[in-house]
Amino acid sequence: MSTIKGIAASNGIAIAKAYQLTTPDLSFEKKKIADPQAEIDRLDQALQTSKQELEKIKEHALQSLGEEHAEIFSAHLLVLDDPELVNPMKDKIKSENVNAEVALNETATMFINIFKDMDNEYMRERAADIADVTQRVMAHLLGVSMPDPALIDEEVIILANDLTPSDTAQLDRRFVKGFTTDIGGRTSHSAIMARSLEIPAVVGTKEITKQAGNNDMIIVDGLEGKVIIQPTDEELATYKDKQAAYEKQKEEWAKLKDEPTFTKDGEQVELVGNIGTPDDADGVLANGGEGVGLYRTEFLYMGKSEMPTEEEQYQAYKAVLEKMEGKPVVVRTLDVGGDKKISYLDLPEEMNPFLGFRAIRFCLDEQTVFRTQLRALLRASAHGNLKIMFPMIATLDEFRQAKAVLKEEKEKLKKDNIAVSDDVEVGIMVEIPATAVLAKQFAKEVDFFSVGTNDLIQYTMAADRMNERVSYLYQPYNPAILNLLHNVIEAAHSEGKWVGMCGEMAGDPVAIPLLLALGLDEFSMSATSILPARTQISKLDKSKLASLKEKILSMGTAEEVVSFIKEKIGD
Ligand SMILES: C=C(OP(=O)(O)O)C(=O)O
Numbered sequence: 001m002s003t004i005k006g007i008a009a010s011n012g013i014a015i016a017k018a019y020q021l022t023t024p025d026l027s028f029e030k031k032k033i034a035d036p037q038a039e040i041d042r043l044d045q046a047l048q049t050s051k052q053e054l055e056k057i058k059e060h061a062l063q064s065l066g067e068e069h070a071e072i073f074s075a076h077l078l079v080l081d082d083p084e085l086v087n088p089m090k091d092k093i094k095s096e097n098v099n100a101e102v103a104l105n106e107t108a109t110m111f112i113n114i115f116k117d118m119d120n121e122y123m124r125e126r127a128a129d130i131a132d133v134t135q136r137v138m139a140h141l142l143g144v145s146m147p148d149p150a151l152i153d154e155e156v157i158i159l160a161n162d163l164t165p166s167d168t169a170q171l172d173r174r175f176v177k178g179f180t181t182d183i184g185g186r187t188s189h190s191a192i193m194a195r196s197l198e199i200p201a202v203v204g205t206k207e208i209t210k211q212a213g214n215n216d217m218i219i220v221d222g223l224e225g226k227v228i229i230q231p232t233d234e235e236l237a238t239y240k241d242k243q244a245a246y247e248k249q250k251e252e253w254a255k256l257k258d259e260p261t262f263t264k265d266g267e268q269v270e271l272v273g274n275i276g277t278p279d280d281a282d283g284v285l286a287n288g289g290e291g292v293g294l295y296r297t298e299f300l301y302m303g304k305s306e307m308p309t310e311e312e313q314y315q316a317y318k319a320v321l322e323k324m325e326g327k328p329v330v331v332r333t334l335d336v337g338g339d340k341k342i343s344y345l346d347l348p349e350e351m352n353p354f355l356g357f358r359a360i361r362f363c364l365d366e367q368t369v370f371r372t373q374l375r376a377l378l379r380a381s382a383h384g385n386l387k388i389m390f391p392m393i394a395t396l397d398e399f400r401q402a403k404a405v406l407k408e409e410k411e412k413l414k415k416d417n418i419a420v421s422d423d424v425e426v427g428i429m430v431e432i433p434a435t436a437v438l439a440k441q442f443a444k445e446v447d448f449f450s451v452g453t454n455d456l457i458q459y460t461m462a463a464d465r466m467n468e469r470v471s472y473l474y475q476p477y478n479p480a481i482l483n484l485l486h487n488v489i490e491a492a493h494s495e496g497k498w499v500g501m502c503g504e505m506a507g508d509p510v511a512i513p514l515l516l517a518l519g520l521d522e523f524s525m526s527a528t529s530i531l532p533a534r535t536q537i538s539k540l541d542k543s544k545l546a547s548l549k550e551k552i553l554s555m556g557t558a559e560e561v562v563s564f565i566k567e568k569i570g571d
């Protein structure tokens, strides 16, 4: 047994067998072969096995994830059946006396290169399909196995170098009990997804995929950020107790599920949830959320081969609004970019994607995408308490432009006699330091702010939120961050506007007393953090905390802030 330290990314304890979600080594050597027919038979066999596997995956995906996810595997099966791809491979084996691996690789690479540069989205997607299928056939030729997350049908812990948001979206939570990755931080999107799926996770372990192999017994301790490989009987027993204690603690928290959120001295704040899909709204309600403070709509656009239509989007937004039954729902418009890639939008590779052409910058440029989303949102607004929020706003001009587009779409809908609410608040994410500094000017024009600390911290500290090498600089409690927050909250309140926070800091037990001291109105967090936060807030005295504000804001380091606040709240 051994223990690896990582970053606690999603609460809870999970115990199950390891499932490596890593691509095996597919390197091979070029060989001259004596019997071309035997080599062709070997290729046929690999193609056949791949086909059977894909049929199984497709069937499974259809049942557990729905038609849309299964569609991609139909495309892969078509590739395997395409004589225009397969025959040249066989010809190559015969005419050049090379092994099947070489014939497969060279032929596939040739087609991929032709398709990927075509000015046609459909053909570019075929290049991706061929690349994907070739890997599977190659694995069979080499006698190694490819991971197939869609086929998992027993309880496992996923081990991966990293999980993309779309990988994470495909995990079946009935079987995936937890996951752990080599890279990533608490605010990387795989970690955020783990929290909304309520799966314990530890990220940034640096080496889990090297240290553990398939079927090793694994414990993921998402409370303390530890992963135990091949635990002893004693460790297993200890962790089963810890798991039971955590379940008991959850029952304790659940007592406040249907209560509003009050501090000990009777001040009310709002505790709402962050969601990525309409289904996540169930988790927010089950955990006593008073609304949705952030609906990350980019997940609607991911894991698909084309843009979601206005109707599809309308149905998704309406579903959330209806589930929340009049409780506030803040929907953020498309925040593509950074680590959130959407294949069919075909955005250019950039040197600094987190500082690049993304979110509102992309939407104001690609107005068809933006207008389709705004129309869907406006139509959905008739079904509940919708608030629209624009991401990554850096200048007042961007906000004014976005609002003008929204107004135009609203007028068009009204002209067509389509029901639209007149009470939709329009706000912005404050996640760029320039906007936090200029909050006073913004506050005159927006209806609300929601602080996105995940990005605000990375941009203020110039420390990538995904990079564990600089995670020591990713400091939510740094007085620089707290002073920015203070500026935003004061500016909003002086204009009679409310301020929420939807970055991960809002659910952090060390940050909560600081945020109460600063006067934050709404805290939006992963569903599983809501009840612990409500319990914590019920024991805190807001006016006492507020009296510490000046002192906290004048401090020089994050460490000073943390030890001071912990001492004051008696932690
Ligand atoms: C909530 C935020 O947005 P995201 O994590 O989706 O970038 C944030 O930046 O804090």
Ligand SMILES: [Mg+2]
Pocket (backbone or CB within 6 Å): 431, 452, 454, 455
């Ligand atoms: Mg952000």
